[in-house]
Each structure stands twice: as C-alpha cells, then as structure tokens.
Amino acid sequence: MREVVGIDGSEPALEAARWAAVDARVHRRPLRLVCAVPRAPQLAEAGSGAIVAERPGWLARAVTAARAAADGVEIEQELRHGSPGEVLLEESQRSQRLVVGARGLNEFTGVRLVLGSTAELVAMRSRCPVVVVPEAAGHERPRTGPIIVGVDGSKVGEPALAAAYEEASVRAAPLVAVHVWSDVATDGWFAAGSADWDLIRDDQERVLAERLAGWQEKYPDVAVERVVARDRPVRFLVEHGAQAQLLVVGSRGRGGITGMLIGSTSRALLHCAPCPVLVVRADEP
Template identity: 80%
Template sequence: MREVVGVDGSEPALEAVRWAAVDAWLHRRSLRLVCAVPQAPEPAGPGLDEIKAERPRWLSEAVTAARAAAKGMEFEQVLRHGMPGEVLLDESQEAERLVVGTRGLNEVTGVRLALGSTAELVAMRSRCPVVVVPDSAGREDARTGPVIVGVDGSRVGEPALGAAYEEASLRGAPLVAVHVWSDVATDEWFGPGSADWEAIRVDQERVLAERLAGWEAKYPDVSVERVVARDRPVRFLVEHGAGAQLIVVGSRGRGGITGMLIGSTSRALLHCAPCPVLVVRAP
C-alpha cells in the first residue's frame, strides 16, 4: 500500500509532503513523492528549460522535508513526464491516498496559483481518496485537534464516515460528527417561514444517530461529539474546522448527480477550509 504526494517546488507542496509523511506513517504505508515534468509546447514557453532543470532539486527538498516529519521512513521519489494533474490522476489508480497542497506553481511560468487547477482537478477525478492540505496545516492545533466529519444522512456518505472513524482512531483524536441542514432546503418543502424547526431538529438528530450507530460499535475507542445545526454546511464546517486537524467529507451528497465525483459542499471546502480536507469517493 502506498500514499502519493505531489511535489511542485512550492511551500504549500512541501507542507503537503510533511503532512503526507506523517499520515503514511500512521497508516503504515509507503510514500511516493511525484514531480511532473511538463512536455514543452512549440515554441517552448519562457523559462521552461530552467523550470525542468529544477525538478530534481524540488524532489530532494521534498525528501528532506518528509524525513524530518517522519523519521525512519523510506521514500520513493519519481519524475514523470506530463502535466501535473494528469500525472497525479494516473498515480491515483494504484494509490491508497493522494495528497496535494492547496496552491502550487504554474507548470510553465512558475507563478503561484490559487486552488482551482491541479488540486481541484484531482479532487474531482481521482480514483482514490484525496487530501488537500492548506498552508496552515503545520500549526500546533492542526496536530492535536479533533477530526470532523460531515454527515448528510445518505448511504453514499458511509465511506466518508468509515474513513473519519479510522482517522480519529489512528490519531487518538475525538470525532465531531456534524449534520447540518439549511433553511433554504427546508423552505423548498414547507414554504418560506412555515417550517417547525424543533420538529426538524429532532428528526435530524435521529438521522445522525442512525448513521453513527454501526460505526460507534466498530470503533469504541473513539470519543464522538454529535452536532446538529441549522446552517449552511460549508460555513459551519469552515468555522468549526479552525481548530481541527482534519475534515472528512464524501465526494457526493444526497443531491449528487451520477457521474459527478465531487459535490458542491466538498468542492467549496477545498477553497476555504482552514485544515486539511479528506475527500472520500462515494461508490
């Protein structure tokens, strides 16, 4: 079993490497550090040769960072030709987990990019679970806080629940199971202002309890806090993720469309979550 992490010479990528090294150690996996060498268009873009020549140095820096984060581990380092997103998607076919930073460097210009390129691409199309690691992942509470899982009440969310319990157990962390409903969604059924919020809350607490029942028996060592709230899911998870070490979400929710590998909540979290986000693909 192996974990794969993308390397692109940026500090966010090095933060992702450090996180992946510890994560691979916890899961007893090997770690494969992958750096893509883009094929040059004709004519070659400005500085492309220089950027290509830097790849071995980027890998060397990544190995140093990984060894400092998880001493005693062996790391495989690989240079592969192709665009970063496509290379990592190919790697995902045989990986247990794929880890990327939230921001990276443009493959040709070397300009730092916001999320929306490689990280979003692999989160949407990866064949294995993906962790997107923000710049702030190295802070102290990122290693000691709880694991948070978003529970939407559907069966397609079961893989995410299982992954969240496993992460909490391995890390010796409490688990916060969050089930959030929106007044916008409720108004679609009952009409604006007509909903009985107390009755809805009781019903949603029942839904959450049912979804957790089997997992609590399987992981008796995990302390679970149940949270049911009327809020927008992304806003609530971002606010409460500030002190967490990991947020776990499914790739599709109840409103997921067949063929779409990542839903709107998961996608939005990748842009703004204050801690690493694990996206677990639904079957």
C-alpha cells in the same frame, strides 16, 4: 499501499510533503513523492530547458522536508513525464491516498493560484481519497484536535464516514459528526404555512443517528460527538475546522446527480478550510 504527494516546487507542496510524512508514519505506509515533467511539445512552447533542470531540486527539498517532519518513514521519489494532473490521477489507481497542497504554481508562469488547478482536478477525479493541505498545516505541531466529518444524510456519504472513523481510531482522536441542515428539503413544512424548527431538528437528529448506526460497534474506541446545527454547511465546517486536525467530506453530497464529480460543499471547503481536508470518493448509486 503507499501515500503519494504531488511536488511542484511551491511552498504549499513542501507543506503537503511534511503533512503526508507524518500521516504516512501514523498509518505505517511508505511515502512516494512525485514530480511531473512536461512532455516535449509543452517544453517547446515554454522555450526553456530550465523547466526540466529544476525538478530534481524540487524533489530533493521535498524529501528533506518530509524526513525532518517524520524521520524513519520510507520515502521514494520519481520524476514522471506528463502534466501534474494526469500523472497524479494515474498514481491514484494504485495508491492509498493522494496529498497535494491547496495552492500551486502555474506550470510555466510560476504564478501561485488560489486553489491549484491540480488540487481541484485530483479531488474531483482521483480513484483514491485525496487530502488537500492548506498553507502552514505542515509547519505546525501535529494537531491534537478532533476529526470532523460532514454527514449529509445520504448513502453516498458512507465512504466518508468509514474514512473518518478509521482516522479517528488510528489517531486516537475524538470524532465530531456534523449534520448541518439549513439546506435540507423543508418545503413540506413551509407549505403548511409554518415551520416547527424543533420538529425539524428532531427529524434531522434522527437522520444523523441513522447514518451513524453500526459504526460505534465497529469502532468502540472512538468517542463520538454528534452535532446537528441549522447553518450554512461551509461556514459551520470552516469555523469548527479551525480546531480540528482533519476535516473529512464525501466527493458528492445529498441529492447529487449520478456522475457528478464533487459536491458544492466539498469544492468550497477546498478553497477555505483551515485544516487539511480529506475528500473521499463516493461510489455511484
């Protein structure tokens, strides 16, 4: 299946195209670059036909950037009518992966957003995994660091673990499985009047071991480092993500409510992670 990149004319979108081209080559997938064109009512409100006229140029620059990053990758491009969010969500129904820049342009004002609304929308609702690429990730040489996966101890995190092992195997990279437990339910410990942190840590190491059970047999080529830390999940993952080539998280976390689209940790990482973040949809329990 193909890998799809949303193009909006911004530099972050070009970074996403560069990163996705290398990723598509690694996975031996075709690459599809898609640019949304506002429908007639939206154009009337904006009062400018230039909004349509500039789109082909955006795609052409993205194709050039992608080919420069990974020559030989099969690339197709298309202008599609609709808002960026609805276009990409429709594309997600028949794609292996969506890739978007962490920052985007407002459709009509051209103002760059801290986290593009389209990036957050597709990370929340996409039918396939989504990679959000921070600025500068595409220009840098391909990272040789590890794949980092956040493991929260819940069964809904299994799809993220599967994706992380697959990425580590395909990229011949080590995998770091991180379980950060500052926000775990330790009420029972505190109710007893004391917290034996060594016992709690032992318990959390057991949780991580249980979640990883079976995966090593399926991916014997992947070297795995287990990390259990008492810290805030976002802070820990951001700090260690600086040396990673990819950070993998689930769309919902431990204790997530059925129907909840994206967990607080995953959402926060989209704003501040120093490396590309792969958000893997969690199936409803």
